[in-house]
Amino acid sequence: MLIAAILPLGLFLFPLWKITLEAPQYPTSLGMYIHINDFVDANPHDIKNINLMNHYVGMQYIPDAIPEFKIFPAGILITSLLGLLIAWKGNYKWFLGWFILMLVLSAAGMYDFYLWEHDYGHNLDPKAIMKFTNPDGTQMGFQPPLFGTKDILNFKAHSYPQLGALFLGLGIAAGFLAYFIGRKNKSTA
């Protein structure tokens, strides 16, 4: 359980997610790492260049900071601390509780990410230089995929978890494993 509680702290060292944009005239693709507390260029000036591209279709600039950059680190710190406390004091049933809490919070985080992406891809400047419509006449959105790869006009957008997400996932899995081991030990004892 100790391991489970510590692993998510890897999010402070490694990026959680990465969005990559490929196009023929970008032999070095544009990319952005999403850290738990920051957006970071994959290569120097990438975010500036993504913003420059996106302003043609009226997308907002990727902000320097969002409230989540404060909330998420606090959430991870608190849940890790909680995990440590449980590892030290609690019994195995608490492990399951922590596991479920982490699952719910992660799902909430993903949903929040989806909402932001949706807004980013659909809330477009009405004076956008280029306006595109879907075949059915509705306004075309430029939302990057939540997970996976998607073609958006001349770009191919990839959205995949990074090492930080792996640490979080492993931590959650370890929590569940700790619960099983705890239960098994209990029944054999």
Place this chain on the structure above:
Amino acid sequence: MKKILTSTIALVTVLTAFTSCNNNSGNSGGNSGALSSNVAEKVYVAPGEHDSHYAFISGGYSGNLTVYGLPSGRMFKEIPVFSQFPTSGYGYSEETKPMLNTSHGFIPWGDSHHPDISQTKGEIDGRFIFINENNTPRIAKIDLKTFETTEIIEVPNSAGNHSSSFVTENTEYVVAGTRFSVPIPQRDMPIKDYKGNFQGALSFISVAPETGNMDIKFQVLMPGFNYDLAHPGRGASHGWFFFSTYNTEEASTLLEVNASQNDKDFIAAVNWKKIEEYVNNGGGKMIPADYAHNVYDEHTHTATSTMKKEVRVVNPTDVPGAVYLLPTPKSPHGCDVDPSGEYIVGNGKLSANLTIHSFKKMLVAIENNKFAGDAYGIPILNFEDVLAGVVEQAGLGPLHTEFDGQGNGYTTFFISSEVVKWKLGTWEVIDRQPTFYSVGHLTIPGGNSGKPQGKYMFAMNKITKDRYLPTGPELEHSAQLYDISGEKMELLLDFPTHGEPHYAAAMEAGLIKERSQKIYDLEDNKHAYAAKSDADTKIVRQGNEVHIYMTTIRSHFSPDNIEGIKLGDKVFFHITNLEQDFDVPHGFAVLGQNTSELLIMPGQTKTSIWEPSKVGVWPFYCTDFCSALHQEMQGYIRVSPANASTPLKWSMGEDIE
């Protein structure tokens, strides 16, 4: 006079004979190249793939330096060096005008000759490339991180800066020798008094190890010969420099005859280490001189020109053991040193033979004090004492030699229009291949170094004639690329070159490719008039000078509506490109601009002066197709009469008022 006529007629007859010979061999050579079926593969670089080598080919009377890829023969860039270049605004923009300043004022043109890449421990390191200007003697340094000319130093007391710009084994010096001897210091005197009064300056320009900054350390004032070409010693002969001479007759008129009378001229061997030590101990004397030193700062994106007032000169007879003369037949042109530093090749251009001197034998002769005499106090060695060997009857009109690092020399023959491969030590001819036509220099990658990189050799020809689709009387020159990895040279490719390529420097692409810069960092921009964001844009009037701090980013200028300019104003457009993406330059041109456009790289600031001559509303626009909205990238500037009271206003994205 009768004698002159007879000898001229004789020479013409001989040349005609060789030219007709050459036509026959030319045809057969062309055929054999076409018959080789796998040749195309050897020069084919698939779309998107990169060439394996860079070639930097001098632009001769274009004043510039061109960048090619090998083996494809594709040209990638023309680097402006000594000539104004409207494509980028070099020599037109306020920032780069100082680069072309000289003691004779602003000079818009130059004649570039011999590029040479910087070296470390006898190997080319790809940091800088140096090139000489022949007409108004100057040496330029190009930074191979940015492929921009970053420094130009004028060489005083020199005239026809031809035996230049060759670097020593660790780029301690870039050396510039004078082709024409002149009165030093310059003065009003009869030309007929040339002999004994004119002198030839050999300049040693130190290169600072870290920054590459150039400074004339000393000039050796030699007898009034013509100093034609030069190469540094290397390995055992590191510390020496060798210069070929002609016109040891010291003629000042009809040199084609009068400078061709002596059976032998000289290769001057200069022990620069000895002179350096002499100078470091206070030797030589400072004399008044007038020369410009122009430096481009990559952070301010601005060049400054400083006039220097004196230079240190050294009389070679004041430094015993510093200079010796090696007799060399028939007005030698090229003066080339093999990779080991032992052999010094003198290409007697009026000869059929190549003369090769031995550095070791030269040292022995000096040690034994075996001299044949002296010229103005400089000891002359005996020809036989220093001779290593002769490549007999190799061709006609030998000019230049390069080496493959495998024990072979390759010499160009202008008159018989061919490259001849021969073996060092045995002096036997191994192979010969025709060139098209009348080859001057040739280049092997890594040529002037202890470690040539072999594989390719290319010949740069003076005459093109029928090689390409005709383009009227004026033609580009032609070059031929050969594969030299086998015993026989194989002609691979024929490609046109720009201006008159004299010499070229080439190297494997790796080192340069890795370091090549993509953008200028906007944060590092220290230009006095930079606007680093839209918020920094403004217009400042100082009397009749108006400074516009303007920015560009896809796809607009800021500001793009300007009013309040009056006739008689001098308008400075200071334009900063805010882009930080690779290969997104913006251009700037305004109707009626009396200079060139500006082409501004990401993160860079450039300035163009506009002195409007007519009242009206004049458009300006981006000249580089920067983006999908490039055609929208435009603005207007309103010019009012001199006595108008139109207030100074500027805006972007809204109407004025």
